[in-house]
Amino acid sequence: MRGEHCVQLTKEAISVTPKRTRQSTSHTSRKRTKLSCTGDNAARISDEQLFPRYELRDRSKLIKTSYDHMVYCDSTDDEEDDELTDDELLFDEKLLQFLKLKDQNNITDEAIRLFNILELQYGICPTLRQLKKLRAVLNKNIPVRKCNNGAYLNVNDAVKLLIHSDRSIIDNASDEVIHIKHNMDGTTIGASTNFLMSTISCVESGINKQSATNVIPLGQFKFNKENRSEIERVVPDEFIDMMEKKLVCLKNLKFELDFQMSLDMKMMWQVMGLYGITGQNKHKCPHCTAANMAEFGKYSAFDSAKGARTLDQQYKEIGKSKPGFGYQHAPFFRKKLHYKQLITDTLHMKLRISDILLAEIISLISITDTIAERGQHLKNVMTFLEQRAKDTNTNHKFTLTKKNEIEVADCLPFSKIAENLEYNETPKKY
Template sequence: MNSTETKTSSNAHNVNTFLYWKDKNLISDKTYRELSIAAKLPSLKQLQDRSKDLNSLFTIKPLTNKQGVYEPLQHKLVRILTHNFSNLNNCDLTIKLTGDGTRIGKRLHIITAGFVLINNHFKSPDYVLSMAKGQESYTTIRDITFDIINSTHSLKKLTVGVKDYSLKYVLCADLKFLNLIMGLGGFKSDYCCLWCFAPTKEFRLFDKQFKKRTVEEISRLSENKKSHFNCLHKPIFPFIAVKDVIPDPLHMFLRISDQLIRQLIKLLREKDKIEKKTKNIVKSNCKSIMQFEIFVQNLGYDWHFYTCPETALMKYPDFQGPQHEKIQKHINLIDFLGDHPKFELINSLWKRFPQLIADLKHISEEHEILKFKADSKQWLEDWRRAYPSKDITVYMHVMCSHGGDAIRRHGSLSKFSQQGFEKLNDTFN
């Protein structure tokens, strides 16, 4: 590269850098113009021209039924396959459609929908398809995805230049979002599993075979006001079969970890003789509770039990993904429950759980799937021996009863993890 090319490349980099900096910090044109003159930065016109060039790459449209915007999937795919994956030859592509809701401040709720490209050899980054204002509900998600559905349900093949791609669609998100997309109600229902008709009170019966759900049956039952088995609406993506709705291994890890910690804190409260409804607890009198609080703080987190102002009951902040991972890695249960009669059983549950999640993400061979199903079944049986059966959650049921089937159909689930989309959603919001 000669000196002229080097200078041009450097100038382009500076323009991109300062455009990003100006937009991120909400700097007005007037202010930037004065700064650019005083500090010899790229001119305002250079930034405006670059902004126009970047905007021309995108086809952003307002949503038809909601306050928000979207980009047609076909336009986005053509741009990505042309500019980002030009070396990808003719092949079958799986498009993982996903979404998530978040709250910005106290009152502003945002829902983001996106996708990932997947095949046997690669997984793309997460891309955003639409963003809109609204809370997580069936109606909001239906309105936000209306334009996406219209542009995807008939898009089975795509030609980009001289290359042809076959497209297959799957859904993956946290279970709450998936239930809403598929027309089901919440987890408090007697039939909250998306994949089968298992009654919630029978999640403990992991040897029993329950009838599998289908899109057609969900649609039919949603019209029956009496015996609808938690089917409240027609599925939003009717062209995606239930067997192509994939449980997310990240949320499986997070929500089951929540339950392990919840049971641990429950036992620590019992050691300190604190009833569930005891009010205005003095923490200095709670040796076991304080021991766990110090343990978490020693991991580097500003975390503590607190008294809820409204109820005067003891509460604690929810743990996030990195916190769960650190707790799983560093906790030594003998320090907390060494004298408990079920210590060995509880300790075994904690020790085996990370391996189950690792298997869920990485195995693909049939003999590995059979072993995973046997191991997860034994784990759930041991949970029943350690804790009340009523505390078996839908995430545990899905891991043990449907995780193996998802791997058998789609291969290892690591490529479907929501971790990238969660980070992307945090960045945008």
């Protein structure tokens, strides 16, 4: 071959017509030219001749955005500014392997960013063996107790973990008492694996620390179904016994633990040994012995003289052949949990009442005879509720679809009910 057109390389190189050029000359034959010439003129061959150059999209003008739980940062960030050219990035074997590993194992950008921050502060990342050894040492100080159907922590150890995660608990504690909110509820993991979950949080931590990410797991028990017999089967007696009032010691400090139970209605009936809404039971309220809504206002969830439930009354009734007032069993935590320690489940009260009111509103606004009328029917409902929200100037919300939240009617006095305050205001009629 002619030397003025070709040079000899250590390896054979192939010059390929760039894709965009091929598209513009689609009717001409496409040939590959082999370059195998020798000589000092090898330096004359540019990278563009050996490797077709594709221009990457200019990202320098992109704006940092945040949506959902994803954060995108442009390439001008200081943490990414290593002054590498595009060609240097494309031929950096280390970067390519890290990117490949990151994508294959679904490692998020946020995880890499946090590791970079730790490396800047403390140097190179420790080995997995070191991290596992440290975790094993820490786990020795958190004794997990195993049973036939699950595992749990001693409540004292769990409270110490809670205080360690939020030191403000000690500062906010009054009269050397820490108020612990104990939650129990059933959940399903996967298709059909049911668990009874128990967690604790601290009232002194404030409202911002009551979310799911700030609670301490206390126990986890696998059961078949959420009912009283299954709860009794999977939860050991040791778990029940540790719930009575006790002291927790931290160095020279001693605090008394005051437990409150946060339960939904179904779990509350089961834990407290009540019939609930089953059968012919008329005393459905878990806090008082009222038999129907006509008696609302005459009863109290706190004053036993006004029908508030008590443990003494319950043990007296279950000793009879036919217990009254909706009692069925002894309380699950026996006499370690009193009715006054139950937190009113205002969330589910609002949801269920809202469901009933919404169903009534939808049925009264218009009637549909066919499925085809459903769209217009919902539009009529939306129009009515939006106008009612404006007229009443309230913030009570209902969800009709995934995209619409409607404000309707007047807010119900749940806060006054929970605080045992009188509510004498005459309700508005519409």
